[in-house]
Amino acid sequence: MTKKAQGINTICTHAGELEDEQFKGAVSPLYMATSYAFEEVEVKRYPRYFNTPNQVALAQKMAALEHGEAALIFGSGMAAVSNSLLAFLQNGDHVVLQNTLYGGTINLVTEEFDKFGIGYSFTKDSKPASFEAEIKKNTKVIYIETPSNPLLTITDLKAIAGIAEKHGLVSMIDNTFASPVNQNPIDFGIDLVIHSATKYMGGHSDILAGTVISSEDYIDKVFHLAKNFGGSLSDYTVWLLERSIKTMGIRVKAQSENALALAEFLEKHPDVDRVYYPGLKSHPEHSLASSQMKAFGGMLSFELKQDLDAVHFRKALKLIKPSMSLAGVESTILSPAKTSHGLMSAEKREKLGIKDGLLRFSVGIEEKEDLIADIEQALEKIKK
Numbered sequence: 001m002t003k004k005a006q007g008i009n010t011i012c013t014h015a016g017e018l019e020d021e022q023f024k025g026a027v028s029p030l031y032m033a034t035s036y037a038f039e040e041v042e043v044k045r046y047p048r049y050f051n052t053p054n055q056v057a058l059a060q061k062m063a064a065l066e067h068g069e070a071a072l073i074f075g076s077g078m079a080a081v082s083n084s085l086l087a088f089l090q091n092g093d094h095v096v097l098q099n100t101l102y103g104g105t106i107n108l109v110t111e112e113f114d115k116f117g118i119g120y121s122f123t124k125d126s127k128p129a130s131f132e133a134e135i136k137k138n139t140k141v142i143y144i145e146t147p148s149n150p151l152l153t154i155t156d157l158k159a160i161a162g163i164a165e166k167h168g169l170v171s172m173i174d175n176t177f178a179s180p181v182n183q184n185p186i187d188f189g190i191d192l193v194i195h196s197a198t199k200y201m202g203g204h205s206d207i208l209a210g211t212v213i214s215s216e217d218y219i220d221k222v223f224h225l226a227k228n229f230g231g232s233l234s235d236y237t238v239w240l241l242e243r244s245i246k247t248m249g250i251r252v253k254a255q256s257e258n259a260l261a262l263a264e265f266l267e268k269h270p271d272v273d274r275v276y277y278p279g280l281k282s283h284p285e286h287s288l289a290s291s292q293m294k295a296f297g298g299m300l301s302f303e304l305k306q307d308l309d310a311v312h313f314r315k316a317l318k319l320i321k322p323s324m325s326l327a328g329v330e331s332t333i334l335s336p337a338k339t340s341h342g343l344m345s346a347e348k349r350e351k352l353g354i355k356d357g358l359l360r361f362s363v364g365i366e367e368k369e370d371l372i373a374d375i376e377q378a379l380e381k382i383k384k
């Protein structure tokens, strides 16, 4: 490193910009071509090869955001997850995965890996010793997600990177919930960082995309698989995503501040039983979270007191909308037992600590006073 790394908002706004040499416009030009010259050119470009001008420029922004060397942009978060895992796993290999992962990742592993002859184990919990306990002779990859969905558990990045190094494994993280604004796992020794860019990077609930960031060598390895699987993102959406990321730093900062204020409000509220948010001192891993996150993000979960119906409460909210996805500028809420974890048996949910009344709250950028007022009016309404 020769020069000091730029700050987050400078990277968000400027890293990987394409210059408009022709007209000197203020934003990156959009190159929609799917066909480029093959003679007397530096690079043979084709969108599925992840190398159009807009893809390359956005990948540079992603790498800068996560302090990596290179990145690839995908058509969805799951395309980034599946290509990253399968690039490092072959027939006969084994992967150790955290027990509390995004539902789609659990489905990918449990529904598809058998047919590739790839073995897998899920940990008992997110403690480092539980990962080490599952490592076998043929283990090649260790895969984590922190903060996790929906109970916001925290996994120790440095400890996991250490375990991976000791056993010669490739470490991967799904960093979607934290976003690059609040957590940069490469700084703690994690090898590959994956995001569903559908969430905080897009930020407006109108883009489906994914990315993986790592060293040049590792990204090259993912590329060689990904060009065959064909999961790249259309250049138009690449261009929109670049535009969205310009405001990611200030959006996520506002969302994190709101989430902390709401978590503190809910924790003190007599109608609320329990709040799960790593920014609260009462969170069992608060000090670990403080050591590896800059702020604690916009996601929190909570349970109302036993005698209050969570579904009635959710329906009584006016400003905070029910929604499957998360991380948009608008506040949304969902019941994990009815959505993300709805296909699981009640018994399995109970084991994971996901009660039927649990509510997952994706905090937006609205004024926090308005969000609090909405929660208060909904609680009043259901108690009548």
Ligand SMILES: *Cc1c(COP(=O)(O)O)cnc(C)c1O
Pocket (backbone or CB within 6 Å): 076, 077, 078, 079, 102, 104, 149, 174, 176, 177, 196, 197, 198, 199, 208, 209, 210
């Ligand atoms: C949404 C999400 C994904 C999957 O991303 P898609 O863009 O929907 O494919 C993966 N991990 C986490 C944590 C997510 O929230």
